[in-house]
Amino acid sequence: MIITPLGTASAYGDSAQGWTCNLLNCKLLLDAAPQARLAMRSLKITPDDLETVIITHTHGDHIFGFPFILAERSPDLDPLRVIGPEGTEEKLVRLCELAFSHAAPDKMVVQELPSRKVSEIRAGEYHLLAAPTDHSPESLGYKITGPGGTRLGYSGDAAWSTGLKEILAGVDAAMVEMTFIDEENDEHLSLQQHLPLLMEAVPAPAPIFLTHLGRHRIEYLHALQKMARTLPGPQARDIFRVIPVEELKEYSF
Ligand SMILES: [Zn+2]
Numbered sequence: 242m243i244i245t246p247l248g249t250a251s252a253y254g255d256s257a258q259g260w261t262c263n264l265l266n267c268k269l270l271l272d273a274a275p276q277a278r279l280a281m282r283s284l285k286i287t288p289d290d291l292e293t294v295i296i297t298h299t300h301g302d303h304i305f306g307f308p309f310i311l312a313e314r315s316p317d318l319d320p321l322r323v324i325g326p327e328g329t330e331e332k333l334v335r336l337c338e339l340a341f342s343h344a345a346p347d348k349m350v351v352q353e354l355p356s357r358k359v360s361e362i363r364a365g366e367y368h369l370l371a372a373p374t375d376h377s378p379e380s381l382g383y384k385i386t387g388p389g390g391t392r393l394g395y396s397g398d399a400a401w402s403t404g405l406k407e408i409l410a411g412v413d414a415a416m417v418e419m420t421f422i423d424e425e426n427d428e429h430l431s432l433q434q435h436l437p438l439l440m441e442a443v444p445a446p447a448p449i450f451l452t453h454l455g456r457h458r459i460e461y462l463h464a465l466q467k468m469a470r471t472l473p474g475p476q477a478r479d480i481f482r483v484i485p486v487e488e489l490k491e492y493s494f
């Protein structure tokens with residue numbers, strides 16, 4: 242599988258890269274951040290190339306780009322499939338109606354998953370396991386298994402929770418929010434508090450990509466260097482697989 246970041250900032254992060262969203266194999270859009278369509282354009286990917294849009298939760302930094310994608314989707318194609326938690330359809334319909342008449346809701350079909358329990362669904366060649374991540378009442382993270390059996394853990398926005406651990410178990414790569422470096426917060430992860438837990442949950446040598454960054458990547462790199470001096474030996478030696486993704490173009494696994 243190939244994961245391509247289209248943005249890496251948190252809702253109020255100061256990265257110039259745009260808010261967090263990603264493409265998987267250029268077919269699955271993981272969240273529809275405000276700049277998603279622009280970022281796709283720079284990669285010459287059109288809304289007609291998308292098979293499925295997967296939404297983690299309905300905060301603005303994760304869905305406000307959706308109307309721009311639906312507006313340019315060809316009406317001759319099958320409706321764009323959207324998978325998301327409870328409440329996704331109502332919010333997307335309202336957004337699209339506010340935005341453009343040609344972002345007509347009949348150009349999409351939304352499948353909502355339960356927000357408070359683990360569920361599974363197929364999306365074409367992909368298998369999705371969704372689990373609650375204790376960020377907002379509806380928020381879900383996903384373990385996405387590709388056609389060859391490769392697994393990506395995708396946290397969306399998340400607090401440390403059993404749902405998040407379930408998503409990360411046994412994966413080949415993880416894309417995990419890390420909004421904070423040292424602040425304590427019960428809706429997001431913080432490097433100081435959660436990195437050791439994260440490195441336990443994601444089996445080595447799978448890379449751990451940090452996204453939804455609340456500060457610049459260089460500050461995360463400095464914090465990781467500092468932490469390497471205090472982590473237990475095996476984790477300190479393994480810290481090279483933890484990568485803040487601000488400048489990552491794409492990753493194949
Ligand atoms: Zn967010």
Ligand SMILES: [Zn+2]
Pocket residue numbers: 298300376377398
């Ligand atoms: Zn959020």
